[in-house]
Amino acid sequence: MKVLLITPPYDFIKEGFGSKSNIKVGQLPNLGLCYIGAILEKNGHSVKILDAQASNLSCEETAKEVKRLDYDLIGISVTNAHYKEIKNLIPLIRKNFNGKIVLGGPHVSCFPEKILEENPGIDISVIGEGEITIVEIIEAIENKKSLSNIKGIAYKEDKKIILTEKRPTLMKLDDLPNPAWHLLNFNLYCPLPDQYKKKPAISMITSRGCTWKKCAFCFEAGVNSKVYRRHSPERIIENIILLQNQYGIKEIDFLDDEFLINESWIERFSNLIKENNIKLSWSAFGRVDHVTDRMLKLAKESGCWGVYFGFETGDEELLKVVNKGTTLEQARKACEWCHKHKIEIRGSFMLGLPGETPEKAMKTINFAIELGLNTAAFRLTYPEYGTKLYETAIKEGKLIEGWQKMTEVSYIPNGYKNADELRNIQKLAFRKFYFRPTYILNRIISIRSFNDLKRNYDGLKFLLGIF
Numbered sequence: 001m002k003v004l005l006i007t008p009p010y011d012f013i014k015e016g017f018g019s020k021s022n023i024k025v026g027q028l029p030n031l032g033l034c035y036i037g038a039i040l041e042k043n044g045h046s047v048k049i050l051d052a053q054a055s056n057l058s059c060e061e062t063a064k065e066v067k068r069l070d071y072d073l074i075g076i077s078v079t080n081a082h083y084k085e086i087k088n089l090i091p092l093i094r095k096n097f098n099g100k101i102v103l104g105g106p107h108v109s110c111f112p113e114k115i116l117e118e119n120p121g122i123d124i125s126v127i128g129e130g131e132i133t134i135v136e137i138i139e140a141i142e143n144k145k146s147l148s149n150i151k152g153i154a155y156k157e158d159k160k161i162i163l164t165e166k167r168p169t170l171m172k173l174d175d176l177p178n179p180a181w182h183l184l185n186f187n188l189y190c191p192l193p194d195q196y197k198k199k200p201a202i203s204m205i206t207s208r209g210c211t212w213k214k215c216a217f218c219f220e221a222g223v224n225s226k227v228y229r230r231h232s233p234e235r236i237i238e239n240i241i242l243l244q245n246q247y248g249i250k251e252i253d254f255l256d257d258e259f260l261i262n263e264s265w266i267e268r269f270s271n272l273i274k275e276n277n278i279k280l281s282w283s284a285f286g287r288v289d290h291v292t293d294r295m296l297k298l299a300k301e302s303g304c305w306g307v308y309f310g311f312e313t314g315d316e317e318l319l320k321v322v323n324k325g326t327t328l329e330q331a332r333k334a335c336e337w338c339h340k341h342k343i344e345i346r347g348s349f350m351l352g353l354p355g356e357t358p359e360k361a362m363k364t365i366n367f368a369i370e371l372g373l374n375t376a377a378f379r380l381t382y383p384e385y386g387t388k389l390y391e392t393a394i395k396e397g398k399l400i401e402g403w404q405k406m407t408e409v410s411y412i413p414n415g416y417k418n419a420d421e422l423r424n425i426q427k428l429a430f431r432k433f434y435f436r437p438t439y440i441l442n443r444i445i446s447i448r449s450f451n452d453l454k455r456n457y458d459g460l461k462f463l464l465g466i467f
Contacts, residue, residue: 063093091121152167244278252283258290313363347368
């Protein structure tokens with residue numbers, strides 16, 4: 001069967017970050033579709049990936065491309081942010097496409113039945129990880145069998161929506177084929193200015209799930225949370241060598257929610273990089289309560305230049321409110337180790353958490369400055385579907401009716417007068433952090449090449465676009 005896999009249209013810079021800048025970086029490949037594509041090809045199917053988001057296509061342009069390509073089945077990956085566009089895209093595709101349309105992804109896993117109810121053009125919802133499921137769906141369609149025996153889906157039958165048995169979690173990730181890197185157009189992708197040092201750069205994921213699974217704001221702790229599993233270091237090194245030899249990749253942005261978590265895994269990964277004489281620049285995510293001095297030393301020695309921590313807030317009580325499971329002192333210690341090993345620190349903070357006031361927000365802003373971070377993101381609290389924070393916001397009646405974007409004020413805690421006060425706090429946070437004379441001077445001093453100059457220029461445009 002000919003299968004077209006689609007990442008829907010979405011203005012990542014404007015809608016995801018609220019920046020009006022027109023920088024040409026910030027797009028990363030949909031790695032989930034790369035895994036899906038690989039297992040479909042392994043089972044004899046023809047596959048193409050259409051990344052409408054990275055290609056900057058509109059819904060109309062995406063539908064025209066679908067018509068031109070003429071595939072048998074369409075699979076679409078949907079996050080919460082994409083769903084608004086899905087409602088526009090599906091009817092446009094259906095004008096010229098009679099095959100099956102299958103949706104998967106985080107938003108679909110939260111609302112598999114609701115999506116089918118709201119979108120008559122969609123045939124099947126895939127719940128959870130879809131590699132095995134999509135193969136079984138196509139097998140059933142080709143052999144004209146019932147979908148009822150396929151685990152982990154919702155589908156329509158005689159105008160009724162059927163929800164099948166839950167699919168067991170895939171525990172051994174190394175059993176999956178390597179991602180189908182050849183299906184990507186590498187020219188479309190480059191991380192945000194503060195997320196890479198060298199180009200060409202690409203993203204990778206070495207694990208699935210989360211070890212903590214308790215943060216009130218995170219999808220990984222919501223109704224569809226999964227147990228933590230990880231590829232072996234050997235499998236990841238195999239992919240790095242492939243990416244370097246075939247596509248000239250110089251840098252990897254590891255997107256695992258927790259990459260820096262297991263010291264023995266990091267040690268093996270670091271040793272394999274040295275043994276294979278791999279020259280690699282990389283960055284990754286970590287939790288301040290899981291990193292160690294030795295782990296960060298090993299990371300630095302194997303090419304790590306930056307770590308991204310979700311600090312969330314500078315108020316100890318608010319950390320407990322969202323069940324982050326970390327302390328301010330652990331954050332300070334993790335940053336101390338990063339500074340010691342000359343690893344840059346990117347930090348993420350949430351403004352407008354339940355129980356926050358403008359005074360507590362100032363503690364967060366000052367804490368970000370105190371930690372000596374290289375970059376900081378101050379995001380408005382977004383009660384994502386399927387999270388405990390969403391349930392809290394619904395119970396409190398604090399969700400703003402009609403909210404659509406992650407960059408809009410969607411939740412106003414009792415400590416704020418109105419949405420404008422919260423927006424002004426966010427603008428103040430960016431101004432106080434980025435427009436300090438010492439910060440600006442340090443950024444200028446850090447420029448060593450034309451690439452550094454270009455990244456800083458793009459970063460400034462991105463930042464000014466937020467204001």
